[in-house]
Amino acid sequence: MTSTLHLRMPVGQRSQHMVICGDDGLARRLAVELDAVCGEAVTVVLPSRRDEHGAEIAALHRDPLSPVELLVAARPDEQTLRAAGVERATALALTYGDDQTNMTAALVARGLNPSIRLVIRMYHRERGRHLERLLDRAAEVRAPAGDATADTSAIADTSADASTTVLSDTDTAVPELVSAAALGHGHTLQIDGKVFRGVVRRAGAPAQSTDLATLAVLSGAHQDDPAGEDSAETPGEDGTQLLPDTHTAYHRQFTHGRLMLEEVTHHHAPEAPTVSRGYGERLRGHLRHLPWRVFLSREVTAVFGALAAIVLLLAVATALVEDGPLWRAVYLPLLDIFTMGDPAIGEEESAARRVLQLVAGFVGLAVLPLVVAATMNASEAFRTASANHPPAEDLGDHIVLIGLGKVGTRVLAQLRTTAHQVVAVERDPHARGVALARELGIPLLLEDASAAGVLEQARIRQSKSLLVLTRDDSENLDIVMAAREINPGIRVVMRLYDDDFAATVSATMRASYPAVLTRSRSVSALAAPAFAAAMMGRHVLGVMPVERGSLLFTVVEVAGHPELEGRSVHQAFRENEWRVLAVGASGARLTARASDTLAGFPTTLQGLDWRPPHGRILRAGDRVVLATTRRGLDVLMTGVQPHPPSRRT
Numbered sequence: 340m341t342s343t344l345h346l347r348m349p350v351g352q353r354s355q356h357m358v359i360c361g362d363d364g365l366a367r368r369l370a371v372e373l374d375a376v377c378g379e380a381v382t383v384v385l386p387s388r389r390d391e392h393g394a395e396i397a398a399l400h401r402d403p404l405s406p407v408e409l410l411v412a413a414r415p416d417e418q419t420l421r422a423a424g425v426e427r428a429t430a431l432a433l434t435y436g437d438d439q440t441n442m443t444a445a446l447v448a449r450g451l452n453p454s455i456r457l458v459i460r461m462y463h464r465e466r467g468r469h470l471e472r473l474l475d476r477a478a479e480v481r482a483p484a485g486d487a488t489a490d491t492s493a494i495a496d497t498s499a500d501a502s503t504t505v506l507s508d509t510d511t512a513v514p515e516l517v518s519a520a521a522l523g524h525g526h527t528l529q530i531d532g533k534v535f536r537g538v539v540r541r542a543g544a545p546a547q548s549t550d551l552a553t554l555a556v557l558s559g560a561h562q563d564d565p566a567g568e569d570s571a572e573t574p575g576e577d578g579t580q581l582l583p584d585t586h587t588a589y590h591r592q593f594t595h596g597r598l599m600l601e602e603v604t605h606h607h608a609p610e611a612p613t614v615s616r617g618y619g620e621r622l623r624g625h626l627r628h629l630p631w632r633v634f635l636s637r638e639v640t641a642v643f644g645a646l647a648a649i650v651l652l653l654a655v656a657t658a659l660v661e662d663g664p665l666w667r668a669v670y671l672p673l674l675d676i677f678t679m680g681d682p683a684i685g686e687e688e689s690a691a692r693r694v695l696q697l698v699a700g701f702v703g704l705a706v707l708p709l710v711v712a713a714t715m716n717a718s719e720a721f722r723t724a725s726a727n728h729p730p731a732e733d734l735g736d737h738i739v740l741i742g743l744g745k746v747g748t749r750v751l752a753q754l755r756t757t758a759h760q761v762v763a764v765e766r767d768p769h770a771r772g773v774a775l776a777r778e779l780g781i782p783l784l785l786e787d788a789s790a791a792g793v794l795e796q797a798r799i800r801q802s803k804s805l806l807v808l809t810r811d812d813s814e815n816l817d818i819v820m821a822a823r824e825i826n827p828g829i830r831v832v833m834r835l836y837d838d839d840f841a842a843t844v845s846a847t848m849r850a851s852y853p854a855v856l857t858r859s860r861s862v863s864a865l866a867a868p869a870f871a872a873a874m875m876g877r878h879v880l881g882v883m884p885v886e887r888g889s890l891l892f893t894v895v896e897v898a899g900h901p902e903l904e905g906r907s908v909h910q911a912f913r914e915n916e917w918r919v920l921a922v923g924a925s926g927a928r929l930t931a932r933a934s935d936t937l938a939g940f941p942t943t944l945q946g947l948d949w950r951p952p953h954g955r956i957l958r959a960g961d962r963v964v965l966a967t968t969r970r971g972l973d974v975l976m977t978g979v980q981p982h983p984p985s986r987r988t
Contacts, residue, residue, distance in 0.1 A: 353408070354427035356380040357874055360415040360444060361434035364838060365460065365508055367392040368867035369432055370407055372882070373874065374399065378889075378969050380406035382423050386413055415444035420451060430456040430874040434508075438463055442470055445503070449477050457503045458873040467505035474503040504873040512865035513749045518603075519832040519858045520738055520750075520804040521759050526868070527603070528881045528892055530921075530947070530964065534603040537883050539596050550599045551949055552920055553588040554966055555885050556580045557596040581890060581968050584914045598885055600920065600966070602949065642706075642713040649702055650676065653695060660691035675699030676706070730762045730782035735801035737762055741788045741818060742808035743772025746834065746862065750806060755779050762797045764788045788818050800826050807833040812840060823852060832858045879972075880964070891967050895975060896925055898959035902975065909953035911963075916971030921964040922955060923947040 357379050359366050366383060373379040385393045388411050399407040412419040415433065425431055431448050433441040441459050448455060457474060461467035478501040518527040518536060528535045537554060540546070558579045580587060588597065653672035658665065675696045682696070730737070737760040740751055747763075748771050754761050763776045766787040776783045786793040788809075799805065805822050807815045815833045822829055831848070835841040841859040848857035872879045872891075880892040897903045903911050908919045923946045947964060948955075957963065967975065 353380065353382065353424045355429050356382055356406075356424065356427075357430045357432070358382045358384065358420075358423045358425055358428045359432045359434065360384040360419075360423070361432070361460075362386050362392075363434070363436055363863065364392060364861060365434045365863040365866060365870070366432075367395055368838075368863045369434065369870050369874075370396060370399065372867045372871040374405055374407050379875075382408045382410060382428075384410045384412050384415060384419060384423050387411060415440065415447075417447050417451070420444065420448055425455065426452050428452065428455055430458065430876075432458040432460075432870055432874055434460045434870070436460075438466065442466075445470065445474060449474050449503075453478050454501045456501065456874060456876060458870055459503070459505045460508060460870075461505045462507060464507070467507075471503045471505050475501075478503070502876070506866070506870060506873060508862050508866035508870075509746050509749065511869035512862045513746065513753055515860070515865045516746070516750050516806065516808070516832060516834070517753050517757075520806045520830065521754070521757060526881075526883050528883075530880060530892075533949070536601055536603055537598050537885075538601045540592075540599055541596050543593050547599075547601065549601045549603070551602055552600045552918060552966065553583060553597055554581070554600050554883070554890055554918075555598040556583050556588060556591045557598060557885075579885060580915065581885060582913075582915050582918050582966060582971075584912070639713045639717050642709045646676075646706055646710060649706065653699055653702075656695055657692070660689060660695070671696075672699050676703035727785055728777070728781075728783045729796055730798050734760065734762070734782070734798055736760070737798070737802050738804040738806060739764065739794075739797045739799055739802045739822075740806045740808070741765075742806075742810075742834075743767075743770045743776065744808065744810060745771065747806075747808040748772035748775055750808065751775060751779075751781075755781070762802070764793065764797055789814055789821070794818070794822055794825060799829065802826065802829060804830040804832070807831070809834075810836075812836055816844060819848070819857075823848075827852060828855050830855060830857075832860075834862060835859050836861055838864060889969065891969065891972050892920075893965050893967055893972060893975075895963055895965055897957045897961040897963060898925070900975060903957050903963065904959055906957055907953060908951050908955045908957065911957060913971060915968060916974065917965045917967040919951065919957075919963050920966055921947040921949045922951040922957065923962050925960050925962040 357373055359369050359373075359381060361367075361369075361383075362385065366385060370381050370383045373381045383396050385396060387393045388397055388409065393409065393411070396407065396409045399405050400409050410419070410423050412422070415435070420431075425448050431445075433444050433448075435441050435444075438461050441461060445457050445459050448457060459467070459470065461470070514527045514534075518534075526537050535551070539557070540550075556579070580591075583591075591597075650669065650672055653675075654669040657671055658668035661668065661671075672695070676699045738754060739762050740747060740754070741764045743751065743763055743765040747765070751761065751763060751772055752775065760781075762782040762784070763772070764784045764786060765773055765776075766785065767773075768785050773783065773785070782797075784793060784796055786796070788794065788797075788807075799822050805819070807818050809815055809818075812835045815835060819831050819833055822831065833844075835844065838861050841861055841864070844859045845857060848859070868882050868884075872882050875882075875891070878893050878895060880894060883890045883892070895903070902913070903919075908922065911917075911919050965971075965975075
């Protein structure tokens with residue numbers, strides 16, 4: 340779809356391009372994704388050319404081979420959207436950090452171009468669902484009439500997919516974080532209630548039972564992560580071949596790495612804790628595990644020890660100057676210290692007794708505040724420690740999750756739908772994820788993870804992965820470095836807000852610990868592929884970078900596609916262009932609403948056969964999931980590019 344024509348035309352006269360409006364790193368990341376990975380012509384609207392993101396977009400624009408244009412505008416009002424060519428664009432992404440700004444711009448854009456695909460970043464989920472329905476309804480009402488000012492070819496090409504997709508960058512980043520922590524390398528895709536990822540098999544490595552298809556034969560034998568930040572930049576002798584035929588894939592597997600599509604897991608609901616013990620036994624067990632030792636802390640024992648010594652001294656002095664039983668010699672100093680009455684004012688009281696009472700009163704004034712403070716501190720420590728649910732002493736091979744904020748809470752919820760055991764650490768007892776952790780019954784430490792001994796309490800030495808998701812970049816790095824000292828082989832995934840800092844940290848950690856995974860990414864970097872997929876249309880389920888190329892995962896109705904209809908799965912394959920991954924009956928219109936997506940990928944496809952027989956005939960009533968190159972997708976969507984016969988698998 341990208342051509343040199345896009346590079347020559349002024350911004351406002353471009354057609355069939357994509358427009359991105361934003362004010363932070365997500366806009367820049369999305370521009371890079373659409374340009375470098377998807378090959379789209381992009382116009383980016385940013386508030387300033389001089390800030391960090393504007394300068395980087397300007398650098399892309401200066402590349403003569405890049406179709407990226409930069410338009411500087413303070414707000415995405417109607418004038419700005421017209422100047423960006425929204426009337427002739429195929430898609431518009433609104434990624435501002437303010438929901439109101441995105442909503443207003445979306446309503447204006449739908450009025451300017453009823454056929455445009457809208458991808459909107461929203462923090463408020465319910466508001467986003469309402470906005471989707473409103474804008475989709477507006478598109479259905481206005482699309483038949485068209486727009487006299489719009490490019491008719493663009494409308495003809497996109498009217499069937501004038502969709503509105505509302506996404507949260509937090510929600511779209513969560514699956515990648517979970518995948519990196521639980522599985523290691525590989526981009527994830529969730530369809531039909533199943534989770535898939537692209538995983539590299541090294542040269543000579545045998546196939547696994549979970550492998551579904553060969554997506555690519557890589558340019559070298561030792562790439563670990565061709566789809567991520569660890570990818571090699573120098574192609575090998577034979578280059579990377581996307582969607583190879585069976586003959587090529589078989590013979591090059593001994594000398595080259597392969598990118599395989601692997602079925603990871605089925606989601607399942609977390610198991611409810613079983614209740615087998617009686618109430619009395621559970622109560623005794625709870626009392627037995629309460630942190631009573633906090634009342635024996637150094638502070639408490641010092642204060643109450645000093646108080647006991649003072650009482651003892653006054654009791655001895657009282658016994659020497661007053662006649663009476665021993666209990667009275669102890670009782671009277673206690674009354675005096677706590678100012679509980681019985682003043683020595685009677686004529687029968689001796690002068691010594693009065694002096695001792697005054698001394699005891701002054702001692703009480705000095706000691707009682709210390710007693711109260713020590714008691715309150717011990718009570719607070721007891722309350723906090725009681726809220727902790729430390730992991731069992733035999734727990735191992737688990738994931739340690741640090742930070743239960745907005746991202747951490749959603750990561751925790753998704754981790755608990757898998758078979759992985761989790762230990763959570765959060766210093767704020769009022770964080771939103773604390774209640775969820777307690778409800779799920781997972782081990783929880785309400786401690787500062789950077790404090791000495793906390794990682795040991797989380798059994799970091801026995802864990803397999805560490806997820807660090809606090810809001811402080813420096814603290815995240817401190818925690819990771821401490822964890823690496825304790826367990827050099829642990830897999831580490833951390834969220835960092837600064838992209839450059841994240842890249843530097845990843846490179847340094849990989850150099851220091853080359854044998855284990857360290858992944859540091861920003862939420863905008865993780866969310867960008869999902870936003871890019873949504874901008875390309877609801878038929879696009881995901882985008883997977885592969886070294887210097889990319890693969891698109893799409894859903895296509897077989898009816899009306901002569902390249903598919905009436906052919907077997909074997910015959911429908913086109914080398915380097917597309918491969919059928921799954922087949923199912925055609926159902927309701929595919930949706931991509933926020934409530935039905937994970938990382939922006941629709942999850943409403945039901946009943947797909949992910950291992951279809953090669954002889955299975957594709958009929959008009961079928962729907963297929965394909966892995967395609969960009970060229971292959973253009974052929975399927977337009978049907979106008981001729982292809983010579985290709986070798987079948």
